[in-house]
Amino acid sequence: MSNRPAYSNLVKKIREGHFVFTGELEPKKILNLDEIIESAKEMKKTGKIVAANVTDGPQGDAYMCSMVPSYMIQEKADMEAVWQVTVRDRNRVALFADVLGASQLGIKNILTLTGDHTALGDHKKGRAVYDIDSTQFCDMLSIMIDEGTDLNGNELEGGKIEMNYGCVANPNSDPREPEILKVGRKVEQGIDFIQTQTSFEMDQAKEFLKELEQFNVPVLLGVFPLKSYGIAWYFDNYIPGVSVPKDLLKSLKKAEKDNKGDKKAKYAAIDKINIEFFEPFVKEIKKTTKAAGIHCMAVEYERLFDPLLRSFPEYVD
């Protein structure tokens, strides 16, 4: 684990020993942030979500930048942001510039990502940048935070930036060993936490968490509640390496079919399926592993947080 100070509430709460929960917000092709802020407020109300990820052009699509919504949810919803930053669209100069800007805006967490290739997104003809990779971005952040310089040793006026940052890891990766070795390189660069891609399989999740223990870095295990059959199907088919259990897909499909025309009943049925699957899942992870918490990717599905986390104590001010 890095020994830099805990600048963010997320890292503070982890270090205090709380089993933490984080949420996720996905700004898309939007002109205003009302819904994003509303979602962040919903998360805040639970008293159990310490921070919310703000995604940076997932699947390579062109969406609103992640920095402004990160700032806005902190300002308007008092919800700490985990600012997701991919190295897909910006070279080292632009990344450096954005990190300084975000620091000025009071953003305290960065999640470093490679980013899905533009070839997967809605601007396939665009040039993907990848000037530095995500491990090198970790290197750059450590230098900015711990030494107060840029990559070339030029000093930042006024000292050092005060941020914590993490990297991602994929429990679904096959083969597993190169993924673990890659995470090892990022640990060496000084990450403060690891956040994983979603896992639906208990054995796989536990095994992966066990392997990550060697790094002595807090790990948030990713889970992805399924708001609808359509989302579950999309996830199953289009998210690299992730497969949704067939039973779960089947019961979601049935719930939608049985409650066609009755929105309320449909929502209740879908929520019940998710709670029945994820509540024991999360409890088991908390009880039997060294995970520091759960990253719950319930995008536009905040209503689930309250019932899903009902048995967990509040720990966020």
Added chain:
Amino acid sequence: MIITELKDIDEIYEMIEPYSKILIAGCDGCCQPPRSINEAKTLGQLLELKAKTQGKELKWKATTVLRQCDDRIAATTLRPLVEDYEAIVSLACGLGVVMLNKIFEDILTFPAQNSMFGGVENAGENNFIQYCEECGDCILAETGGICPRAGCAKHLSNGPCGGMVDGMCEVGDYTHPCAWVEIWKRLKKFDRLDLFKQYRPPRDWRTSTSPEYLEIYKDYTNEEEKEEVEG
């Protein structure tokens, strides 16, 4: 070899549309698939047919050059021919096209091809592959002889990324192997995962940014030779 792909005939015709007499120059150099005299003749016939459909008569001659990118060879081969023509269509890679434009300043040379990459022929699978992108900063010693710069769609120095599934890459819909998994397999085989684990710092892109120059005598000769060259 330089892997090339013939442009669409309509696109080539559009380039030469203003002219009525063209010279079509094949190249016997490293261009793959071969673009020599036979291909030049075929292209001439196609362009002539295309011109006819437009109610136009096109005169053409096919020839070929040992290597269009060699200024001496290209000049001596084509100089006796060019003055009878209004434009040249080159079947070489981009290097040949540029070279002919430089040598023959009074006539325009047009590209009949798209130059794709420097690659090798993978005869078993009937395709060409880019194994090296001539980046000017070779790291093959650290990667078991497999280049992540040419082989990884994201040019990662510290892969693999999260887009790897079952050892395949997200770009190309999981039909191409992840270069970093291939590197891992290769280094593991030789018990050299120490090389895999090591962190590679940000790359110096200056070695691979266009335009590139290499002063032949500057870096590769000893002082004595240098003096000789510089006089």
